[in-house]
Amino acid sequence: MDEVAEVTRIAEAAAASDGASPLDEAARMALADGVATVVVDGDGFALLHDGDLSLAVHPGSRGRGVGAALLQRVSYDGELVAWSHGNHPAAARLAASYGWERVRDLWVMRRDATLPLPPLTVPEGLTIRSYVDSDADAIVAVNAAAFASHPEQGAMDRANLARRMSEPWFDPAGLLVAEDESGLLGFHWTKQHDDSLGEVYVVGVSPQAQGRGLGRVLTLAGLRHLAGLGVGEVLLYVEADNAPALAVYSRLGFAHADADTHVQYRRHP
Numbered sequence: 001m002d003e004v005a006e007v008t009r010i011a012e013a014a015a016a017s018d019g020a021s022p023l024d025e026a027a028r029m030a031l032a033d034g035v036a037t038v039v040v041d042g043d044g045f046a047l048l049h050d051g052d053l054s055l056a057v058h059p060g061s062r063g064r065g066v067g068a069a070l071l072q073r074v075s076y077d078g079e080l081v082a083w084s085h086g087n088h089p090a091a092a093r094l095a096a097s098y099g100w101e102r103v104r105d106l107w108v109m110r111r112d113a114t115l116p117l118p119p120l121t122v123p124e125g126l127t128i129r130s131y132v133d134s135d136a137d138a139i140v141a142v143n144a145a146a147f148a149s150h151p152e153q154g155a156m157d158r159a160n161l162a163r164r165m166s167e168p169w170f171d172p173a174g175l176l177v178a179e180d181e182s183g184l185l186g187f188h189w190t191k192q193h194d195d196s197l198g199e200v201y202v203v204g205v206s207p208q209a210q211g212r213g214l215g216r217v218l219t220l221a222g223l224r225h226l227a228g229l230g231v232g233e234v235l236l237y238v239e240a241d242n243a244p245a246l247a248v249y250s251r252l253g254f255a256h257a258d259a260d261t262h263v264q265y266r267r268h269p
Contacts, residue, residue, distance in 0.1 A: 003038045004031060007045045014056045019259065020086035022056035023047070026152065029163060039073050042066040046074050053082040067094055080267045087261045100265035105240035108260035111253045113198065113231050118252070120220045123212070128221050131175035136161060138184035139177070146204035153202060169193065176221050178214060185209040188222035198226035200236035216248055223252070
């Protein structure tokens with residue numbers, strides 16, 4: 001059996017039914033790179049990598065205990081986390097039945113890219129430009145400092161940066177960096193999914209430069225870049241309890257719908 005093909009088939013059917021893919025970017029890369037542990041059984045799959053579990057059941061086979069059977073087959077000694085992309089009620093029931101704790105809510109916020117944007121005013125002494133290869137070390141350093149408490153993004157190293165940049169969607173023109181005479185202070189990595197959809201992929205600002213409005217400036221610069229590509233909608237992911245970020249994004253025209261909520265569950269060893 002071609003496990004990659006089967007996982008892809010089930011994930012695509014689940015995404016079409018649920019409105020959200022059961023595989024996030026890290027899971028897709030782990031599957032493609034052959035570094036995930038995969039169990040495919042009963043028209044469902046469990047995919048495990050680095051303590052992160054993705055589990056999905058084909059819509060045509062739901063309600064038959066497939067998810068529970070797969071969950072019972074997952075063997076992992078340490079703490080395990082799993083995302084319910086779209087806050088699916090079946091995932092909530094499964095989590096409750098097996099003692100998984102709801103620990104994080106991640107919001108998807110969306111913006112009509114045709115709406116007018118506020119003027120972009122770049123502070124004196126600051127330059128915003130596109131990424132060049134010599135920025136790699138500084139990007140990793142700023143990212144590590146900006147996301148020191150973030151369990152996924154903060155772990156990005158040079159190898160992971162290169163891996164992300166190897167994806168077909170990567171465009172150095174869409175990775176905007178802000179710098180002054182002291183060096184690189186922040187970045188806004190945009191992503192174009194297709195002709196109609198763009199993403200505020202990562203906005204990172206060095207702690208030394210925070211409090212100066214740089215995050216908003218970088219966000220605006222990236223939104224203008226995406227608008228220039230002609231996309232109709234821009235999305236972003238933000239922690240539901242990150243009040244300052246939610247305020248910034250709301251003022252820029254982003255909105256959240258309840259269905260656009262991803263929930264993380266944790267199982268303690």
